[in-house]
Amino acid sequence: MTIRLPDGPDRLRTYEPRTEPFAVNPGRSFTSRTVFSAAHVVADPFADVSPDAPAAVDWDLTLAFRRHLWSHGLGVAEAMDTAQRGMGLDWAGAAELIRRSAAEAKAVGGLIACGVGTDQLTGPATLAEVRAAYEEQLALVEESGAQAVLMASRALAAAASGPEDYLEVYGHLLRQAAEPVVLHWLGPMFDPALEGYWGSASLDAATETFLEVIAAHPDKVDGIKVSLLDARREIDIRRRLPKGVRCYTGDDFHYPELIAGDEQGFSHALLGIFDPLGPLAAEAVRVLDTGDTQGFRALLDPTVGLSRHLFQPPTRFYKTGVVLLAWLADFQPHFTMVGGLQSARSLPHLARAYELADGLGLFPDPKLAEERMKTLLSMYGVTQ
Template sequence: MTIHLPNSAGELKAYEPRAEPLTFDTGAPLASRVVFSAAHVVADPLADTTPDSPAAVDWDATLAFRRHLWSHGLGVAEAMDTAQRGMGLDWAGAAELIRRSSAEAKSVGGRIAVGVGTDQIAPGASLDQVRGAYEEQLAVAEEAGAQVILMASRALAAAASGPEEYAEVYGHLLRQATEPVVLHWLGPMFDPALEGYWGSSDLDAATDTFVEIIKAHSDKVDGIKVSLLEAQREIDIRRRLPNGVRCYTGDDFNYPELIAGDDRGFSHALLGIFDPLGPLAAKAVRTLDTGDVQGFRELLDPTVELSRHLFQAPTRFYKTGVVFLAWLSGHQDHFAMVGGLQSARSLPHFARAYELADQLGLFPKPELAEARMKNLLALYGVTS
């Protein structure tokens, strides 16, 4: 069966989908790396909402997707930017997501870490208000029994006048945290409001501040999540971490080499691309668990082209591609998104994502993915 897909030049090109998917066993727990998939939320397509309305979430489908990730041995990073925090999912929705997903994790024995931020307040808030907002969310996460990820804060970026105020706010929060947390550095390519985080737009200066905060509170830092899309900078930061503090790569461009590591260390993973790649990523890490670095790279390196496509600029709209692939894969019955974000990418972008994912064998039922892709093409007036 042939499908005609539009390319970036607006031309239709014939594509022959693969007939058989890859198969994945759930297998043993992952051993050599701690691996989290940041997970998307499934919108309620029947809710009468607008892009400015509070998110309407299909809780059954959302939790079912998390069970899918846990079944393959992955941890779930919950209520992060992949779940559209700050791009459709407000704090009230995120708090409910944290409570529900944490309870679900306990019921199935899944690992979960949840995002704690300040998105209940607007930029223009004082540093005291920023601290209070973080404290409110920290209490919700700890009450739910989840590991905490201290997310980068738009409000703190707007309120802080320099690195000293970042050190003061983070020091205050780390002293309060019951258990070691993950610190999160999200670059401005993911959220332009985070430009100049850690008190400087000079990444070398910002890195120094970040590392000094970690060193001052290393007993309260389980690890760091770095999402700057610069492999060498992540490696440099990783080598400066105190003993016992993990680096979780958030680099959706260079993750295979960073997870594989070198003779001076490696990164664990907390990645949005592992939402669509979950079973394949788990298989690759199990291969790495045996010491087979080449086999790991042979499985994961071919996925980078898809990841770079989904995360192309404007990078913050990668969530659209992630949910698109979940729909094609049969994890949800529709391609509606919180905040109407399904409109954030073009038809040629979707077509290329479908082609790359199909070539990797990611679709459990290729015929379903093909039928849904054809339905989308028809919606855009492509019927050939």
């Protein structure tokens, strides 16, 4: 069987899908790296909501997908940007997601970390209000029993006048955190409202402030997640971290080399691309656990093309490709997203995502994926 895919303006080309998937059985957790998949949420397609209304989530399918990730040994990074925080999922929805997922993690023995932000603030805020918003969310995550990830805050970026405000806010939060947290530096390619985070548009200056926060509270920082799509900068930061503070790569462009590491260290992982790559990524890390770096790279390096495609600018819309692949892989029966973001990428972009994912063998049932892709194409007027 073949499928006709867009190939430039008014052109189609024929693609022959795989007939067999890359088969991976569920497996144990990892010994050499701590690996989180930032997981997407499954929308309820039958809810009568508008794009700017509160998210309607299919909780059963959302939790089922997390059980899928846990079954392969991956941790779940919950209520992060992959779950559309600030892009369809409001704080009320995120809070419910945290409660439900943390309870599910406890029931199945899964590793979970949850995002702590300030997205309950809907307008201009003072630094005191930013601190209070962070505190509210931190308390909920800690009460749930999950590890906290202190996410970058749009409200703090808007309210801060310089590095000293970041030092004060983060220092306050770290002093009161019950357990060590993960600090998340999310770059403006993922969220334009975070331009100039840590008090400077200069990444060199911002890096110094970021490291100053960590150096002042090393006992309260389990690790950092760096999402700047800049491998060299991540490595430089990683080498300057206090002993015992981990680096969790959030670089969806260079993750194989960063996880593999070098003679001076390596990165753990907290990645949105490990949502669609879950089983394959898990298999690669288990190979790395044996000390076989070459085998790890042989499995994971070929996935970078798909990741770079999904995360191409505007990068913040990568979630659309992630959910497309979840639908094609039959983790959900529809291609619907909260906030209507299934429309955020073009048909050629989606078609290329399908082709790259199929080439990697990511679809448990390649025939079903082909049929669903043909259905999507037909909605755009592409006949087979």
